[in-house]
Amino acid sequence: MTGSDEVWLIAGMAAVTFGIRYLLFALAERIRLAPWIMESLKFIPPAVLTAITLPAVLLPKGEWFVSLANPYLLAALLTLAAGVLTRNLLATIAIGLAAFFAHRLLF
Amino acid sequence: MNQPEHLRRQELLAGVRDTLPLLLGALPFGMIYGALAATSGLSFAAAVAMSALVFAGSSQFIAIGLIAAQTPVAIIVLTTLIVNLRHMLYSATLLPHLQHLPQRWRVPLAFWLTDETFAVTVHRFQKDDASPDKHWYQLGSSIAMYVNWQFWCFLGLLLGQRIPDAQSWGLDVAMPVTFIGMIIPFVKTMPIAVCVLVAGAASLLTLAIPYKLGIVLSALAGIVAGLSAQRLRASHPAGER
Numbered sequence: 001m002t003g004s005d006e007v008w009l010i011a012g013m014a015a016v017t018f019g020i021r022y023l024l025f026a027l028a029e030r031i032r033l034a035p036w037i038m039e040s041l042k043f044i045p046p047a048v049l050t051a052i053t054l055p056a057v058l059l060p061k062g063e064w065f066v067s068l069a070n071p072y073l074l075a076a077l078l079t080l081a082a083g084v085l086t087r088n089l090l091a092t093i094a095i096g097l098a099a100f101f102a103h104r105l106l107f
Numbered sequence: 108m109n110q111p112e113h114l115r116r117q118e119l120l121a122g123v124r125d126t127l128p129l130l131l132g133a134l135p136f137g138m139i140y141g142a143l144a145a146t147s148g149l150s151f152a153a154a155v156a157m158s159a160l161v162f163a164g165s166s167q168f169i170a171i172g173l174i175a176a177q178t179p180v181a182i183i184v185l186t187t188l189i190v191n192l193r194h195m196l197y198s199a200t201l202l203p204h205l206q207h208l209p210q211r212w213r214v215p216l217a218f219w220l221t222d223e224t225f226a227v228t229v230h231r232f233q234k235d236d237a238s239p240d241k242h243w244y245q246l247g248s249s250i251a252m253y254v255n256w257q258f259w260c261f262l263g264l265l266l267g268q269r270i271p272d273a274q275s276w277g278l279d280v281a282m283p284v285t286f287i288g289m290i291i292p293f294v295k296t297m298p299i300a301v302c303v304l305v306a307g308a309a310s311l312l313t314l315a316i317p318y319k320l321g322i323v324l325s326a327l328a329g330i331v332a333g334l335s336a337q338r339l340r341a342s343h344p345a346g347e348r
Contacts, residue, residue, distance in 0.1 A: 005180055006153040012184035013170060014160040020191050022217035024198040028206035033199070040334050041200040042233075043302045045226055046293040047329030048193045050303045051310040051322045052165070052222075053286040058311065060279075072280055079284045083291040090128035092291070096284035097135070104277060 069107065075100035115243045122228070122247025129223040130255040132285025133164070135278035137256050140167055141263020142270070142278075147175040151264060158260040162219065162253060165282070166190045169319070190319050193326065197225040201245075204232045208242055216242065219249030226289040298340065302333025 001009070024031065033041075053076075058064065060072040068074055079096030086092060137158075144154035149171065157167055166187045173183045197220055205213060228245040294300050306329025313321030 013187045016188040021194045021220045025213040043330040043333040044196045047306040047326040050306045051325035053283045054307045056283045079287045092288040100280045
């Protein structure tokens, strides 16, 4: 990749990313969200996060891998259990990461 | 008379504090970005600039993969646009809480809007105390995420130049682990549980759709399902809550 390609790449990525994040904030005065949209907003975070996470766990390298030999799946299951039981985000993430690396070391 | 200033600092620090666990999750994520960038053909300066100016983990990862595959710049930018579309859903969610603020607040909070800061801040905005300074909380979370991301990306770049096989360590596991931790606190009601199940199922059924567009479609499916479950429950008040 040449130097000028890199400049265009980063300028383009920065512009579209900021544009998406800022568009609605910029227009805030002219936007009134309909009641049904307001009602649906609370579903957005769990819906998006789940849609990103599940394929990353079940197809970690782009191929289906549904087995406890899949360290990503094992880590996900233990993370879920830790999260439900401890309700502590730091402990949950630490246990999930530890489970993954323990699995990789042992198998 | 410095009471409000004191409360603002409190909000700012609370935002930093509640983001601390997510900094741990971003650590391996940032390191592997740096390590991958070092071997992708992107220059050191460009990899640093991308973290500093784009500041969007998953699209940075995808960009690195596409650069290594010699993809044209225009395609990488278009892919970034699609992968980051979900941020528009985030800004729609925050809009009612931020629309009274001047642009000098909205611009930086938009630039720093990540999955992590959004997930943490939404909980703060949903609390029903009348604090007028909740945007200071978001600012604290934003700055913590930004500084942390720059640091680990930089370290990953340095290490990636020395340890060529760092990318095979599987550090990318940090993303699903962190996200699962972030999803759990949202699932408090039956409609949200329905939303999560449908979004998850849809994400597996839409894998064939290119450019990760399946993520946005699956999220929309989950939102519609959650909304329907909520309506259904409201129309049968005899049911348990």
